[in-house]
Amino acid sequence: MNDRLKKIRLLLLDVDGVMTDGRIIFDSNGVESKFFNVKDGHGIKMVQRAGIEVGIVSGRSSQVVANRALELGIALVYQGSLDKLSVYHEILEKTGYADEEIAYMGDDIIDLPLLRRVGFAAAPADALDYVIQHVHFVAANRGGWGAVREVCDLILKARGAWEEITARYYR
Numbered sequence: 001m002n003d004r005l006k007k008i009r010l011l012l013l014d015v016d017g018v019m020t021d022g023r024i025i026f027d028s029n030g031v032e033s034k035f036f037n038v039k040d041g042h043g044i045k046m047v048q049r050a051g052i053e054v055g056i057v058s059g060r061s062s063q064v065v066a067n068r069a070l071e072l073g074i075a076l077v078y079q080g081s082l083d084k085l086s087v088y089h090e091i092l093e094k095t096g097y098a099d100e101e102i103a104y105m106g107d108d109i110i111d112l113p114l115l116r117r118v119g120f121a122a123a124p125a126d127a128l129d130y131v132i133q134h135v136h137f138v139a140a141n142r143g144g145w146g147a148v149r150e151v152c153d154l155i156l157k158a159r160g161a162w163e164e165i166t167a168r169y170y171r
Contacts, residue, residue, distance in 0.1 A: 001136055004120045005158030009101040011047060012076075012091070012114070013148060015058040015065050017107035018124055021144030024060075034064050037144055043152030044072050050161040055091065057084050059110050085113040105151055107131060107143055122151045 016022050019040060025033040044054050055076030056069055062079065069077045076095075081087040091097075100119035104111070107127035112134060115121040121135040124147035132138055137154065139147035156162045 001120075001154075002158045004100070004136060005103075005155050007100050007119055008052060008103045008155050008159070010053045010055060010076075010091075010095060010097050010103070011044075011151065011155065012055045012057050012088075012102060012104040012118070014104075014106040014108075014111055015056060015062075016060060017127070017143040018105050019056075019068070019144065019148055021142065022107075022126075032062055032064055034062070034068075035144055036068055037146055037149070039146050040144075040148035040152075041068075041072055043149035044074070046165050047152045047155055048073060050156055050159065050165050052155060052159075053095070057081050057087050057091075057104075057114070059084070082110070084110060085117070088114055088117065103151065103155065105148060122147075 013019055020034045020036055048054055054074050056074055057078045058065060059082055065079060076091065078087045099117055102118045103120035104114045104118045105122040106115050107124055108131060111131060115134050122137040123131050123135045124139050124141060124143035126142040139150040141147040141150060156165055
């Protein structure tokens with residue numbers, strides 16, 4: 001697993017069920033809400049500081065996701081992507097990365113084409129069983145509850161960047 005993680009230059013993430021717990025809340029005015037985990041967000045910021053790009057590939061479109069991506073400094077944002085493999089090809093062309101340089105975390109059947117293609121595939125603990133069969137790593141945490149942070153920490157440690165990125169917290 002470490003050999004795969006050392007090559008990662010781009011971490012792609014699904015949103016619903018990965019960056020969130022999968023719940024979508026609409027109030028009586030139709031305003032959408034989602035729950036994001038601050039630990040996941042900090043993990044994303046740490047991998048970015050280590051020079052790893054982060055992107056979002058979501059099957060749904062949501063202003064809430066656009067807001068979260070902006071807050072985290074995520075420029076690669078693809079929403080309404082029902083054919084995630086087509087989007088993936090766009091990302092490869094745009095970034096110049098190879099499959100083995102990309103990690104992806106997904107939780108549902110729509111994520112399988114990417115999970116089966118990338119260099120490092122991950123899923124949260126509550127991903128569907130037939131998704132879990134196709135990944136290199138299953139997080140101990142559920143989607144929206146720190147699963148993304150686990151992947152971020154793994155990448156940092158495998159690339160030897162953990163001590164440098166976290167040093168300021170231990171001073």
